[in-house]
Each structure stands twice: as structure tokens, then as C-alpha cells.
Amino acid sequence: xxxxxxxxSNKVTEKGKDxxxxxxxxxxxxxxxxxxxxxxQGLEFLIYFQGxxxxxxxxxxxxxxxxxxxxxxxxxxxxxxxxQEDSAVYLCASSLGGATIEKLFFGSGTQLSVL
Amino acid sequence: xxxxxxxxxxxxxxxxxxxxxxxTYSDRGSQSFFWYRQYSGKSPELIMSIYSNGxxxxxxxxxxxxxxxxxxxxxxxxxxxxxxxxxxxxxxxDSNYQLIWGAGTKLIIKP
Numbered sequence: 001x002x003x004x005x006x007x008x009s010n011k012v013t014e015k016g017k018d019x020x021x022x023x024x025x026x027x028x029x030x031x032x033x034x035x036x037x038x039x040x041q042g043l044e045f046l047i048y049f050q051g052x053x054x055x056x057x058x059x060x061x062x063x064x065x066x067x068x069x070x071x072x073x074x075x076x077x078x079x080x081x082x083x084q085e086d087s088a089v090y091l092c093a094s095s096l097g098g099a100t101i102e103k104l105f106f107g108s109g110t111q112l113s114v115l
Numbered sequence: 116x117x118x119x120x121x122x123x124x125x126x127x128x129x130x131x132x133x134x135x136x137x138x139t140y141s142d143r144g145s146q147s148f149f150w151y152r153q154y155s156g157k158s159p160e161l162i163m164s165i166y167s168n169g170x171x172x173x174x175x176x177x178x179x180x181x182x183x184x185x186x187x188x189x190x191x192x193x194x195x196x197x198x199x200x201x202x203x204x205x206x207x208x209d210s211n212y213q214l215i216w217g218a219g220t221k222l223i224i225k226p
Contacts, residue, residue, distance in 0.1 A: 031212065040123075042203065042218035043159070056213070091158055102147055102207045102214055106158035 002026075004107035006092050012113045013082055021077040021110045025094030031101050034067060034077050035091045037109075043091065049075060050097065082114045118142060119206050121217035130226050134191040138204030138217055141185070145215075147207035148180055148187045153219065154200045163189060194224045 005024040013019050025032050034046040045059040049069045060066070064082075069075040079086055089111050093104040120139045128134040136150075147166050151159035165171045165178040165187065177190040187206075191198055204217040 043216040045213060045216075048212060050212070101212050102149060102205075103161055103164065104151075104159075104214070106160070108158055 004092055004094050004105050006090075006107035006110050008110060009108060010111045010113075012115065014115055015084060016081055018078065018080045019082055019112065021079075021090050021092075021112070023075045023077070023092030023094075023107060025073065025075070025092070026105055027073075028096065029094035029105070030072065030097040031095045032069060032075050033093045033095075033104065034075070035093065036088045037091055038088045046077070046090075079112075082112075084114045087112055087114045117217075118215045119204055119217040121202075121204050121220045123218060124221040125223050126220055127223045127225055128194050130194060130196060130224055132194055134194045134198065134222055134224070136189040136191075136202050136204075136220050136222065137186060138188065138206075139186045140204075140206045140215070142206070142208055142215075143182075143185065144208055145182075145185075145206045148178070149205040149207070149214070150176075150178060150187075150189045151203040151205060152200045153203055159203055191222075196224045196226055198222060199224045 007022045032049040035043040047067045048056045051072045052069050064080045067077045089109045091109045092107045095104050118141050150163040152162045153159040163178040165180045171178045175192045179188045201219040201221045203219045205214040
């Protein structure tokens with residue numbers, strides 16, 4: 001596609017349920033990032049993928065959070081046993097990697113609301 | 116101390132005036148600096164990058180970098196209401212893939 005695609009755009013779930021968020025990066029982009037943004041806050045780094053591997057998972061808030069990337073393309077972020085504090089916008093970004101790794105293209109995000 | 120600091124604002128500027136946004140960072144090893152614009156309810160988009168001390172101009176936007184003082188700024192000339200947004204400063208450490216983000220400055224351009 002032309003841009004980074006995320007789905008769903010909105011997700012309302014009950015506390016304790018699992019949710020899965022999807023990101024489809026720009027074709028050819030090897031680097032993929034997940035961020036979380038709470039209302040009025042900056043971007044909180046969650047995880048970074050280079051290809052299919054995740055050299056840095058240090059931003060994942062707890063072991064309830066996991067992410068994978070297959071085929072060097074689509075990534076899913078899974079949150080198990082959701083809590084109200086997980087409510088936020090989850091943003092995915094991709095970049096070509098290499099020398100331009102820091103030039104990120106963002107998806108439109110998934111607004112997660114945990115009731 | 117946060118690694119990247121920005122005044123949260125809001126910064127209110129009359130239409131046609133110059134808007135000045137500032138960002139300071141703590142890691143002297145930082146090499147690359149970026150300004151992203153985020154409209155309300157939308158995702159960030161890259162508007163400027165700067166790597167060397169001095170000024171870099173792109174249309175109505177000028178990024179200024181002073182590594183000795185550890186600050187980077189963004190000037191917007193002839194401000195328009197469409198410039199109203201939150202501006203995020205991001206800094207990349209040397210030899211590191213990760214961007215460190217400021218919390219953003221909300222800019223309001225008043226007609």
C-alpha cells in the first residue's frame with residue numbers, strides 16, 4: 001500500500017480480555033516500530049523490529065505485551081489480560097532502515113479503550 | 116531530567132507572525148534531530164531534519180541546531196492557521212536506531 005496501515009482503528013474491550021493490533025508497513029521498509037501515546041503525552045517506545053527480529057523489546061511495559069513480525073512485513077502487537085491503564089493510541093511506524101532509519105512514516109493508529 | 120524537553124504550551128501566535136519552538140536534549144552523543152508535526156487526532160509526520168550546527172531552511176520552516184548548548188529549534192515564518200498542531204522534537208543517539216521523543220509543544224495560530 002501507499003502508507004502504513006493499522007487495524008482496527010478503534011478497539012473497545014473489557015478489562016481482562018486479550019487484544020491484537022495489526023500493522024502493515026510500507027512495502028520495502030525493513031524497520032518497524034510500535035509506540036504508545038496517551039492523551040496529551042509524547043510517544044512511548046514499545047518495540048523495534050529490523051526485518052523479522054526484534055533486537056529491542058525493552059519498551060514493552062509488562063509480560064502481558066508481546067509482538068511479532070512475519071515475512072519482514074506485517075506485525076501484530078498482542079496485549080493479554082488488558083488493564084484500564086493500557087488505554088491509549090497505539091502507533092506503528094516504519095522506515096527504510098539503514099541511513100534513513102530515523103525517518104519514520106506513521107500509521108493512523110489504533111485507539112484502544114479498556115473498560 | 117527528561118532526555119528531550121519541550122515546553123508543552125500552548126503557544127499562541129498571531130497569523131502571519133513567526134512561531135518559535137524550542138527543544139533541549141541531554142545526551143551530548145546525539146547526532147540527528149527531527150521535528151514532527153501532529154495534528155489533533157492524527158499521526159506524527161516528519162517536517163524537518165537537521166544534522167549539523169546552524170540553520171536549515173525549507174520553505175517557511177527553519178530548523179536551528181546548537182550542539183554546544185544542546186538545543187534545537189523550529190521557526191515557522193508567516194504562520195498560518197493550518198500550522199496549528201503539536202510539534203514533536205525527536206533526537207537520535209549516535210549509532211542507535213532509536214528516536215527519543217519530547218512530549219511536544221502545542222501551537223495555536225490565531226487568525
